Amino acid sequence: MRAAVDVRNLAVLRGGRTVVEGLSFQVQRGQIVGLLGPSGCGKSTLMRALVGVQQNVTGTCEVLGVPAGSASLRRRVSYMTQDASVYINLTVTENLEYFAAVLGVGRDRVCLVLEEVGLQIEKHSLVSDLSGGQRNRVSLAVALLGEPELLVLDEPTVGLDPVLRRDLWAQFRRLASRGVTLLVSSHVMEEASECDRILVMRNGQLIADDGEEQLLARTSTNNITDAFLVLVNLNNAVESVPDA
Amino acid sequence: MRKRTDNPLQQRSVLIATAARVLSQLRHDGRSVALILGAPVLLLGLLSWVLSGQPGVFDEWGALLLGVFPLLLMFVVTSVATLRERSGGTLERLVTMPMSKIDFLGGYGLAFGVAAVLQALIASALTFSVFGLTIAAPVGSVVLIAVLNALLGTSLGLFASAFASTEFQAVQMLPMLLLPQFLLCGIISPTSSMPQLLEWISTVLPMTYSVDAMKQLTIQSEVTGEVWRDIGVLVGFIFAFLAAGASTLKRRTP
Ligand SMILES: Nc1ncnc2c1ncn2[C@@H]1O[C@H](COP(=O)(O)OP(=O)(O)OP(=O)(O)O)[C@@H](O)[C@H]1O
Ligand SMILES: [Mg+2]
Numbered sequence: 001m002r003a004a005v006d007v008r009n010l011a012v013l014r015g016g017r018t019v020v021e022g023l024s025f026q027v028q029r030g031q032i033v034g035l036l037g038p039s040g041c042g043k044s045t046l047m048r049a050l051v052g053v054q055q056n057v058t059g060t061c062e063v064l065g066v067p068a069g070s071a072s073l074r075r076r077v078s079y080m081t082q083d084a085s086v087y088i089n090l091t092v093t094e095n096l097e098y099f100a101a102v103l104g105v106g107r108d109r110v111c112l113v114l115e116e117v118g119l120q121i122e123k124h125s126l127v128s129d130l131s132g133g134q135r136n137r138v139s140l141a142v143a144l145l146g147e148p149e150l151l152v153l154d155e156p157t158v159g160l161d162p163v164l165r166r167d168l169w170a171q172f173r174r175l176a177s178r179g180v181t182l183l184v185s186s187h188v189m190e191e192a193s194e195c196d197r198i199l200v201m202r203n204g205q206l207i208a209d210d211g212e213e214q215l216l217a218r219t220s221t222n223n224i225t226d227a228f229l230v231l232v233n234l235n236n237a238v239e240s241v242p243d244a
Numbered sequence: 245m246r247k248r249t250d251n252p253l254q255q256r257s258v259l260i261a262t263a264a265r266v267l268s269q270l271r272h273d274g275r276s277v278a279l280i281l282g283a284p285v286l287l288l289g290l291l292s293w294v295l296s297g298q299p300g301v302f303d304e305w306g307a308l309l310l311g312v313f314p315l316l317l318m319f320v321v322t323s324v325a326t327l328r329e330r331s332g333g334t335l336e337r338l339v340t341m342p343m344s345k346i347d348f349l350g351g352y353g354l355a356f357g358v359a360a361v362l363q364a365l366i367a368s369a370l371t372f373s374v375f376g377l378t379i380a381a382p383v384g385s386v387v388l389i390a391v392l393n394a395l396l397g398t399s400l401g402l403f404a405s406a407f408a409s410t411e412f413q414a415v416q417m418l419p420m421l422l423l424p425q426f427l428l429c430g431i432i433s434p435t436s437s438m439p440q441l442l443e444w445i446s447t448v449l450p451m452t453y454s455v456d457a458m459k460q461l462t463i464q465s466e467v468t469g470e471v472w473r474d475i476g477v478l479v480g481f482i483f484a485f486l487a488a489g490a491s492t493l494k495r496r497t498p
Contacts, residue, residue, distance in 0.1 A: 014498060051340045055496040069495065074342040085333030089269045101261035102341050126272060142337070 002065035004029045004150050004181035005050065012045050012204075013056040020045050020204040023059075027183065027197075029149070032176050034195035035185040038232060042204040043185040044082050047152050050183070051079040064149055075103065080143035082154040082185075084135040088128040092119055092138050095127060096145065103146040113141040116171055118164055133159025140168075151175070151182045157191065169194045189225040198224075200231055207231055258343055262351025263358070266325070270359065280321060280359050284313040284367040292375035306377040307386055307458045308431055314363055314394035315451065316422055322356050322401030323414045330405065336497070345490045352402060353395070353486060360394030381461035385471070389461070392478045393454045399485035400450075406492030425451040430459070450481040 005027040012020040020042040027033050035043050048054035049061055052069015061068040064076055086095045096110040114120050117137040127135055140156050151172075157165050169191070172182050176196075184195070192198050193212050200208035200215075208215060208231050216222060219230040270276055291309060295302040329335045338348065368387045371377045379386060404421055408414040428435070428442060429451040435443050446452045457474035461467070 053336050053339060053496055055494075055498045057496075074340065077340065079337065079340045081333045081336060083333050085337045087265070087269060087334060088332075089272045090265070091272075094265070094268055098261060098265040099337075099341070102258050102338065102343050102347075104342065146341075 003027060003062075004031070004064060005183065006060065006062040007050075008060040010046070010049060010057065010059040010061055012042070012049055012054060012058075014045060014054075018204065020049070023204075023206055025199060025206060025209055027181055029181050030176050030179045031196045032172055032182045032184065032194065034192050034198045035183060035201065036187075036189070036192060036198060036228060037201035039187075041201045043201060044154050045204075046201070047079070047154050047183065047185065051077055051152050053079075075146060076148055077150045077152065078143045078146055078148040080139055080151075080153045080156055084127075084132075084139035086127055086135065086138045086142060088135075089126065091124050091126055092130075092141075093123045095138055096141060099142045100145055105146055109145050113144045116144060116168075117141045118167070131159075133161075136160070137164075144171075149180060151180060151184075153182065153184045155185050155187065157186060157188060165191075189223075189228055192224040200228065202232055207234075258347040259350040259354065262343075262347055263354035266352055266355035267358065269325070270355070276321060280317060280363050281366055283317055284310070284363060285370050287313050288367060288371050289375055292371075292377075302375070303378050304462060306371055306375065307379055307462045308455055310364075310367060310371055310377075310386060310390050311393045311454045311458045312426065312431070312451070314360060314367065314390055315397040315400075315454070316418065317363070318356060318360055318394045318397030319401040319404070319422060320415060320418055321359075322352065322398045323405040323408065323417055324411050325356075326352060326402055326405040327408055327411060327414045331409065335493075339493075339495045345493050348493065349402060349486055349490055353398060356398040357395055360398060361391050364390035364394055379462045380465040381467060381471075385461050385467050386458065389454060389457050389475070389478075392475065392482070395482050396450055396454070396478060396485070399482045399489065402489035403485045403492065406489070422451070425449045428452065429455045431455055450478060453477045453481075 003026045005025070007026070008024045010020060010023040011018055023046065035046070037043055045054060049057045050063055050068050052073070063073055066072060090098070092114070093110065096113065097107065100107060100110055114123055117140055119134065119137055119141065122130060122134060127138055130138070136156070136159050140153070143151060143153060143156070157168060160168065172184070172194070176182060195212070197211055198208065198215060199206060210218065212224060215224065215227045219227040221227040221230055288306060288310060291305060292302045295305065364387055368383065368390055372383055400421065404417045405414055408417060428438070428446040428449055430446065435446045435452060438446065453474040457471045460471045
């Protein structure tokens with residue numbers, strides 16, 4: 001089977017600047033890939049390119065065997081934006097029922113995803129009356145509604161407590177075991193250990209692409225936060241002496 | 245957005261779901277409902293009161309403004325609503341889903357169209373019964389023009405929202421796009437008495453036709469051919485702005 005994601009020499013021009021450059025990687029189906037990197041390094045931009053909403057993308061960017069953004073992917077790829085993109089003047093259920101209608105999936109899915117994100121009690125509340133973390137969960141629920149083959153989730157666990165976070169990662173793992181591929185960005189370093197593979201970006205470039213163990217070994221650290229700091233600083237050091 | 249290869253039934257269901265969603269959003273927003281349904285009534289009531297000392301004058305102005313007020317209001321409501329959709333990330337999400345431009349714009353058009361019909365019916369009913377507007381033509385023809393005006397406001401608002409990046413800017417579109425039309429449409433002075441250049445400009449502005457139709461209806465006892473021409477032009481403008489709005493909906497953004 002073709003790779004779930006096939007990116008070669010991807011570059012993105014944004015606001016007159018190249019914010020992603022020379023990115024190449026492949027993701028096999030059924031993998032959970034974590035995307036880490038400092039704020040502003042281009043994680044969301046990469047995700048936008050993969051779901052086909054980013055302008056000025058050059059290089060190869062194929063998803064499930066076809067170019068990113070192809071019409072045939074609209075049911076096969078689901079995307080959760082970084083900011084909760086749901087209607088704040090609708091209730092949780094109204095939001096989910098609307099997106100379910102657009103995706104052409106049944107109402108049974110609405111009940112299911114509500115349970116998965118732990119929002120049964122709030123299901124009749126207006127989204128504008130929910131907390132930030134709860135709004136994020138509504139947005140995540142929308143991404144889980146269809147039955148996509150690839151999930152592109154931009155910081156899905158922001159604002160979640162440890163219990164919910166654990167449950168969600170268990171849910172992601174169940175999806176992966178069914179062959180669903182997940183690309184998940186995060187600022188929570190511990191979540192890296194839930195991933196099969198970690199991509200670390202910095203300044204629009206890929207600076208590491210490995211499993212957690214290998215990253216720790218390579219950076220001679222014993223936790224991912226330290227590994228991240230070493231990686232990011234290593235790159236700083238290299239850049240600050242360009243002629244060395 | 246999606247190529248139109250899916251079967252038409254499924255496509256219509258997304259359009260209808262979108263319209264229902266927009267109406268639910270309105271329903272949860274009591275103030276907007278009050279504004280849409282109540283403001284034209286209040287304004288026309290105020291106008292009839294202002295003109296109460298001059299017999300016959302309200303008959304002239306009432307019908308004209310019964311057309312103009314819905315246009316202004318629906319323009320503001322629609323442009324702000326769609327701007328929110330663009331800037332709130334929900335449009336970005338929808339374009340990654342199986343939804344066509346027709347579903348999106350048609351859904352908005354249908355939802356605000358329903359609101360526009362209600363608005364025009366309520367405003368007309370009160371203007372004729374309580375404020376005592378009397379016109380020569382059948383009442384239904386004035387209601388029809390009012391509804392078309394509201395729909396024109398909606399389609400213009402859908403288009404204009406593409407050129408605003410904040411709600412503040414969206415509201416500023418009103419003086420920029422609609423007030424010049426108000427000056428040139430023939431309410432302030434008949435278009436035929438304006439300088440040649442302005443008269444030419446007025447012929448490409450939609451409000452000119454709605455005001456012309458209303459003027460005809462206040463004096464002619466039946467719907468004349470000129471009114472039908474105005475109606476045709478208005479319908480053309482509504483679809484033209486919808487199409488222009490569609491061309492501003494981009495799947496990929498910077
Ligand atoms: N709408 C935009 N127009 C122009 N440039 C943008 C836009 N959005 C982001 N950028 C630029 O693109 C770069 C990458 O942004 P991106 O949102 O991909 O970062 P990120 O890694 O997701 O950051 P964070 O972790 O804070 O979400 C940033 O330097 C930013 O300045
Ligand atoms: Mg981001």
